[in-house]
Amino acid sequence: MATVELRFSALPEHVRTARLVAAAVARRAGVDEAVLDEVRLAVGEACTRAVGLHQSHGVLAPVRVVLIEEEKQFSIEVGDEAPHGNGNGPGVSQPQAHAADDLEPEGEDEMGLAVISGLVDDVEVSADETGGLIKMSWPTAPATLLP
Numbered sequence: 001m002a003t004v005e006l007r008f009s010a011l012p013e014h015v016r017t018a019r020l021v022a023a024a025v026a027r028r029a030g031v032d033e034a035v036l037d038e039v040r041l042a043v044g045e046a047c048t049r050a051v052g053l054h055q056s057h058g059v060l061a062p063v064r065v066v067l068i069e070e071e072k073q074f075s076i077e078v079g080d081e082a083p084h085g086n087g088n089g090p091g092v093s094q095p096q097a098h099a100a101d102d103l104e105p106e107g108e109d110e111m112g113l114a115v116i117s118g119l120v121d122d123v124e125v126s127a128d129e130t131g132g133l134i135k136m137s138w139p140t141a142p143a144t145l146l147p
Contacts (some may be wrong), residue, residue, distance in 0.1 A: 001070065001071075001119075002029075002068075002069040003067065003068050003069070004021070004025050004066070004067040005064070005065070005066050005072060006018060006021055006064075006065040006067070007064055007065075008062055008063055008064065008065075009061040009062055009063075010050070010051045010054030010055055010059065010060075010061075010062065010063050010078070011051065012025075012048070012051055012143045014026075014047075014051075014063075015044055015047040015048050015051060016044075018043055018044075018047045018060065018065050019040045019043050019047070019140075020040075020062055021065075021067070022039055022040065022043040022065065022067060022076055023036050023039055023043075025067040025069070025074075026039045026067075026074050026076075026079065026138070027080070027145045029140050030067040030074070030140035031074050031134045031138050031139075031140055032127045032138075032139075032141060033128075035138055038119045038120065038138075039076070039138065040135055041115075041119055041120045042076075042091050042113045042116050042120050043065070043076055043078065043136075044114060045112045045115045045119075046076075046078035046079055046112070046134045046136070047065065047080075048110040048112065049065060049080075049113070049134075050063040050078055050079070050080035050082075050132075051063060053080045053132070053147075054081070054082040055080055055083035056082070056085060057082040059080070059081050059082050061081040063078070063079070063080060064079040064080075064096065065077070065078050065079075066079075069140075070139055070140075071140075072139060073092050073137050073138070073139060073140060074138050074139075074140050075136065075137040075138075076135070076136050076137075077133055077134070077135045077136075078131060078133070078134045078136075079131060079132065079133045079134075080131050080132050080133075081130065081131040082131060082132065083130070083131075084127035084129065084131070084132050085118070085129070088089060103130075109124075113125060113134075116134065120135065120137075120138070122137040122138070123135070123136050
């Protein structure tokens with residue numbers, strides 16, 4: 001298992017860098033080329049959401065992006081340290097395996113989650129008073145050796 005961790009100041013101009021790094025690592029991990037645009041868009045939405053939460057709550061900590069390459073799966077975790085008052089209690093996981101149409105966006109945070117759930121089949125969202133985490137996963141193809 002290979003892991004790449006990226007931390008960046010909660011500034012919108014750093015989101016593009018996170019998208020580019022995620023796409024490069026996903027490509028190396030064996031994510032299908034046709035899916036790389038979805039990876040870029042999903043990471044962009046998750047990072048933009050985290051930046052917005054940090055800025056609106058005055059959080060000075062960096063946004064965390066962890067890229068995890070496993071044998072048959074590539075995962076990306078985007079974490080923030082903004083307090084989430086979602087009413088679900090601490091540590092409650094909210095799998096987002098349903099269609100984007102099933103979500104009722106009430107603000108920019110929910111809209112970003114709706115976009116992500118429309119792009120990624122395997123999404124988990126968890127949040128509590130110490131921060132939130134969006135975990136997204138894609139299947140990978142086995143590496144082929146070139147002659």
